[in-house]
Amino acid sequence: EGADRTIIEGVMSTGTDAVRGVSMRGCDNSTVRGFTIRNCATPNITENDLSYYNGGGIYGGTAIDCVVSNCWGGNRGGASPDTKMIRCLIGKGNLSRRVGYRKGGAGGSFCGCVICEDTYTSGGTIVNCTFVDSAPQNSSVANKINVYNSLIQSSSRGRCNYYNSVICGPVDKTNPDVRYQDGDIDTAVVNAKSADYAFDPITYRPLAGSGLIDAGSNETFTAKFPADYQGLDWAGGQRIYNGTVDIGAGEF
Numbered sequence: 001e002g003a004d005r006t007i008i009e010g011v012m013s014t015g016t017d018a019v020r021g022v023s024m025r026g027c028d029n030s031t032v033r034g035f036t037i038r039n040c041a042t043p044n045i046t047e048n049d050l051s052y053y054n055g056g057g058i059y060g061g062t063a064i065d066c067v068v069s070n071c072w073g074g075n076r077g078g079a080s081p082d083t084k085m086i087r088c089l090i091g092k093g094n095l096s097r098r099v100g101y102r103k104g105g106a107g108g109s110f111c112g113c114v115i116c117e118d119t120y121t122s123g124g125t126i127v128n129c130t131f132v133d134s135a136p137q138n139s140s141v142a143n144k145i146n147v148y149n150s151l152i153q154s155s156s157r158g159r160c161n162y163y164n165s166v167i168c169g170p171v172d173k174t175n176p177d178v179r180y181q182d183g184d185i186d187t188a189v190v191n192a193k194s195a196d197y198a199f200d201p202i203t204y205r206p207l208a209g210s211g212l213i214d215a216g217s218n219e220t221f222t223a224k225f226p227a228d229y230q231g232l233d234w235a236g237g238q239r240i241y242n243g244t245v246d247i248g249a250g251e252f
Contacts, residue, residue: 010040010056012072018043021071024061024083033064041072055081063088064229079117083108086226087234087249090115111225112234114204114249126150127224128216130204130234130249135167136160144179148224149216151248153194162188164217166197166247187217197247203235205250213252216245 011019021040024030041056057071058080068079069091079090085108109125116132126136128149135152138145138159145160152162155169158177164187171190173180180188189211198207206212218240221230233239234249241251 004036006034007036007038008040009038010071012039012041012056012070014041014044014072016043018056018072020056020059021068022058022061022063025059027061030061031064032058032061032066034066036067036069037071038067038069039071055079055083058083062086067091080108084226085110085113086229087112087232089113089234090117092116112229112239112249114234125224128221128245128247128249130199144177148220149245149247151197151199151212164188164215164220164247166192166212166215168192168194168197199248199250203237203250204248205233205235205237206246206248206252208252210252212247214242214244214246216247218245221245 008021010021011017018041020042021037022032022035024032037057042054054073055071056073056078057068058066060082062084063080064086065088067089071078073081090113110129111127113129114132115129115134118134118137124145126145126147129151131150131152131154133153135154136145136147146163147160147165148163150165152165152167155167155171158175161179163182166189169191173190180186180190197211199205199210199212200207221240231239233251237251239245239251246252
């Protein structure tokens with residue numbers, strides 16, 4: 001039926017009565033597809049096994065075409081820690097105990113997703129995503145996030161490597177924690193104006209004349225995006241149109 005009809009409703013609590021939406025811990029080959037997962041939680045930390053407290057929405061495995069919103073992580077990653085997220089919507093209201101960061105995802109990878117909360121991943125990969133008033137971020141200097149073909153509609157939070165991406169908002173290019181180049185070639189657009197990279201707020205596809213159109217890297221998309229899901233954009237339309245992939249989760 002799809003995520004608008006199939007809903008997993010948990011128990012939003014920071015106590016022992018909290019209920020996580022989906023757990024695929026230790027099940028790397030497991031998949032959940034086409035669900036809305038909301039109002040789910042894990043309790044605040046009381047033991048040493050932090051994985052029990054990460055991610056009120058989804059933990060582990062792969063999530064495809066899902067919506068995760070208003071979920072709480074007792075440690076980190078309110079929406080999804082250590083999960084491969086494909087064409088998902090990380091909606092508003094996701095929080096973690098560490099409210100300064102890690103609201104959305106934590107760990108794992110994000111491909112073709114629309115992300116509305118700041119998302120943390122240590123050494124992970126983000127490909128063709130649209131960050132709506134949010135940005136990727138990392139707490140590890142050693143394991144920077146690699147961000148490809150993505151639109152960040154906010155200032156960079158740091159400790160990221162950006163390739164063929166657009167970052168709106170103020171950017172300090174002298175920050176050693178952030179890299180905007182592939183070798184000696186600057187492949188990221190920084191301090192961009194959102195109006196120049198406009199997209200439809202429902203489908204997240206670029207509007208006519210948007211700088212997102214045909215601005216991505218086909219080579220990167222083919223190499224980094226899961227092969228079985230390269231045919232469709234976030235809204236379910238053709239992923240590559242006019243020969244070159246667009247930047248962001250949607251295709252014009």
